[in-house]
Amino acid sequence: MRRFFSALIQNFSAHLKPVISEPVDGLYDIIGDIHGYPDELKALLVKLGYGQEKGYWSHPQRRAIFVGDFVSRGPGTRDVLLIIRNMVENDAALAVLGNHELNVIGHFTINSKGKPIAQLAPSNIAQMDRISDQFRGEEEVLADTVKWLRRLPFFIDLGHLRVVHAYWSDENRYEIEQTMTKNKLTKSLVKEIFKGESLFAKAVWQTTRGIEINLPKDLIIKDEKGVQRTNFRIKWWENPHGKTFRSISYGNRFRLPDYTVPEQILFPFEIYDASKPLVFIGHYCALSEPLITASNVCCTDSCLAGPGRLAAYRYQGEKELWHEYFVFQDRFIRK
Numbered sequence: 001m002r003r004f005f006s007a008l009i010q011n012f013s014a015h016l017k018p019v020i021s022e023p024v025d026g027l028y029d030i031i032g033d034i035h036g037y038p039d040e041l042k043a044l045l046v047k048l049g050y051g052q053e054k055g056y057w058s059h060p061q062r063r064a065i066f067v068g069d070f071v072s073r074g075p076g077t078r079d080v081l082l083i084i085r086n087m088v089e090n091d092a093a094l095a096v097l098g099n100h101e102l103n104v105i106g107h108f109t110i111n112s113k114g115k116p117i118a119q120l121a122p123s124n125i126a127q128m129d130r131i132s133d134q135f136r137g138e139e140e141v142l143a144d145t146v147k148w149l150r151r152l153p154f155f156i157d158l159g160h161l162r163v164v165h166a167y168w169s170d171e172n173r174y175e176i177e178q179t180m181t182k183n184k185l186t187k188s189l190v191k192e193i194f195k196g197e198s199l200f201a202k203a204v205w206q207t208t209r210g211i212e213i214n215l216p217k218d219l220i221i222k223d224e225k226g227v228q229r230t231n232f233r234i235k236w237w238e239n240p241h242g243k244t245f246r247s248i249s250y251g252n253r254f255r256l257p258d259y260t261v262p263e264q265i266l267f268p269f270e271i272y273d274a275s276k277p278l279v280f281i282g283h284y285c286a287l288s289e290p291l292i293t294a295s296n297v298c299c300t301d302s303c304l305a306g307p308g309r310l311a312a313y314r315y316q317g318e319k320e321l322w323h324e325y326f327v328f329q330d331r332f333i334r335k
Helices: 003-014 036-046 076-090 099-106 122-134 139-148 170-179 187-195 199-209
Strands: 027-031 061-066 092-095 155-157 162-164 212-214 230-231 279-280 291-295 296-300 308-314 326-330
Touching: 036 076, 036 308, 076 092, 092 122, 099 122, 099 187, 099 199, 139 212, 139 296, 170 199, 187 199, 212 279, 279 308
Parallel strands: 027 061, 061 092, 162 279, 279 296
Antiparallel strands: 027 308, 155 162, 212 230, 291 296, 308 326
């Protein structure tokens, strides 16, 4: 059945409408996870040559692309959202949804009983409370901003350049496009995502969280905070079979053992091999790991919300990734 579905996807993939259609030789600045730090975003935009002469941040020759997770954690989600929205609506930028935007959508989208559609974890609810405080007295602005988020895409395909928050899969893209017929997340679709049972929900969560594999029950792994972990993120651009936990791990803040992953915990997923176009991602908080992780895969999340910095990759139309094209902005010290 899976072979049949994969063949069906291949037949349809050539006819999939691009989420965004742009010339492949365009100049773009792909900006990593901002997580509610507006001062660092503004400083990075200045470094990249953007200004506010038109009343919003723009560049005379380039466009920004935001890889998602521009909300939560930091002190200024409201300001970051307004900056990015103004840029997108004035054709100065493009943006995709990340898992943290989904939390905002799920929490601030209200069901028929007047309650949030999503039942988030306590730590995520605390983040939502801080965001609500930032919009205090501007509840209508917050509601309208959430509706705007629900219209953002999960994928951007510019031909030789692709952008997604955590995992590119043609199968998932097909599932999402066939379900989101109105090119927006309706309330019923938001509910379906957080219920988590459908193929559409699975496609959305893999797209925004990546491929995660459950750890064997007898393997006890704790992170730097002493919290036991039950799953780990992997390099979905490599075949995991016959490899060790450590070699296929990516973006995990805990050390995994260097012995072979048992076949029984693996499951089929679409591997993004070297024959496919350049893809830019965020999500993985790549602090001690390479940002260019494969010949055609580039992570732009340099862990600003942690001990890292904000990153941008200056795309010039090349078909080969270059470390020299990164621009960074350190996190400011706040009292």
